Amino acid sequence: MSAPTTAFQVRKGIHEREVRALEPSEVPVIDFGAFYSPGEAEQRKAAAELRKACIEKGYFYIANHQFPEAVVDRAYAAMQRFFALPVEQKMKCHYLDSPNHRGYVPVKGINADHSLKGEDESEAIEMAHDLPADDPDLLKGVRFYGPNNWPTEPPDFRWALGTYFDCQLELGRTICRAFELALDLEAGFFTSRFTKPLSRLRVCYYPPQREDFDIANIGIGAHTDYECFTTVWQNGVPGLQMLTPDGQWQLLPPIPGTFAVNLGDLMQLWTNDLFMSTAHRVINLSGVDRYSLVQFFGLNHDVAVEGPLPGCAGPGNPWRYKPTTVGGHVEEMVAQTYHYSG
Known part of the structure; x- marks a missing residue:
């Protein structure tokens, strides 16, 4: 059976333009303070809420x-x-100049929706573990381990975003x-x-789009993420849209002090579709710049x-997928999305 990164493209409503804006009260928000407390009952309660959100929505926020x-x-x-720098300056750390997928991704640099022949109207810079050039996994040929391709400007970028990445690993x-x-x-x-872990940070900038946008050329096209889960910080400007199981697009409101969390393909494979990876896209119709981490x-x-x-398959509910590895799946999908292969 096809992996969900193929199956998502035929999900009902995947290319619809209509979207319903959610109120903050409609978003499942999990109090993550429970997981920092010693109380097992509090942790179990929060975990049950998380499970419900994953089954019914495919995403949740954490506070x-x-x-x-x-x-x-x-x-x-x-x-x-x-992102305010001249494009020539940003191109000095282009991701195609890195052997391990690190650096600047310009406008039209990727095509996230593999079912459409378009190019995404956003910019990003990608980084991960900042490992030395002699890291044993890098020497073995593992693409996502190795040094970052840092920009030289602004001078505090490496410190500020490197610290964010490291703190996110602890949250993860x-x-x-x-x-x-x-x-x-x-x-x-x-x-x-x-x-x-294979963890990548994508630092994103979405300029405003016109109301008469082409669905093949939006901030980032409809897709599912490839890993287990994703955290999203938003700067207060809406644009992130999630597709419901019945094919309705929902515009998620930024809620101060929270991270949005959506499920990725590997979680869907492992849970045998109990937790579905979340099809999502970004269309910035706010009229102002949108940033996300x-x-x-x-x-x-x-x-x-x-x-x-355990508990995700049984008689009458066999496993639907072929065996893979975390790295093998992620590398295959990234190669399809970015402008290289293999």
Whole structure:
């Protein structure tokens, strides 16, 4: 059976223009403070809410997540300065000049919706673990391990965004623990495989678009993420849209002090469609600039996805997917989206 990154393209409503703006009260918000407390009952309650949101929505927001607000503020200020630079300056750290997929992605640099022949109308810069050039995984040929392709301007960009990435890794570990509880897994099932995770940070800028936009050329086309889950910080400007299981697009409101979290393909494979990866897109019709910080979370590169998680398959409900690995799946999908192959 096809992986969900193919299946998502035929989901009902995937190319519809109509969207319904949600009120903040309509968004499932999980109080993540429970996962920083010793109380098992509080953790189980929050995990049950998370499970419900994953089954019914495919996404949720987290509040009381303990992420330092100052780290977000510094990252936001630095990214604004970077995207304001002349394009020639930004192109000096182009991602195609990096052997391990790091650096600047210009407007029309990717095509996220593989079912349409278009180009996305946004800019980004991508980074991950800032590892040395002699990292053993990089020497083995693993594309997503190695040094970052940092811009030289603004001078505080490396410090500000590197700190954000590192703090997100700690948040990601907590989210992994929450998923262990939500799926009734043994403690450490995800976190023990999160020691050198495939995690990428995509720093995004979305200029305003016209109301008569072409659906093939939007901020970022409809797609599912490739990893287990994704965190999204938004600067207060709406634009992120999620597709419901019945084919309705919903515009998610930015809620101060929260991160949006959506599910990726690997979570869908592992749960045998109990948790579906979330088809989403960005269309910025606000009339002002939109910025976001998007961090993708897989597990370690060589972790095998060889069958369903306990409780996610059984008689009459066989596993629907072929075995893969975390790194193999992510590398295959990134190659299809960006302007290289292999």
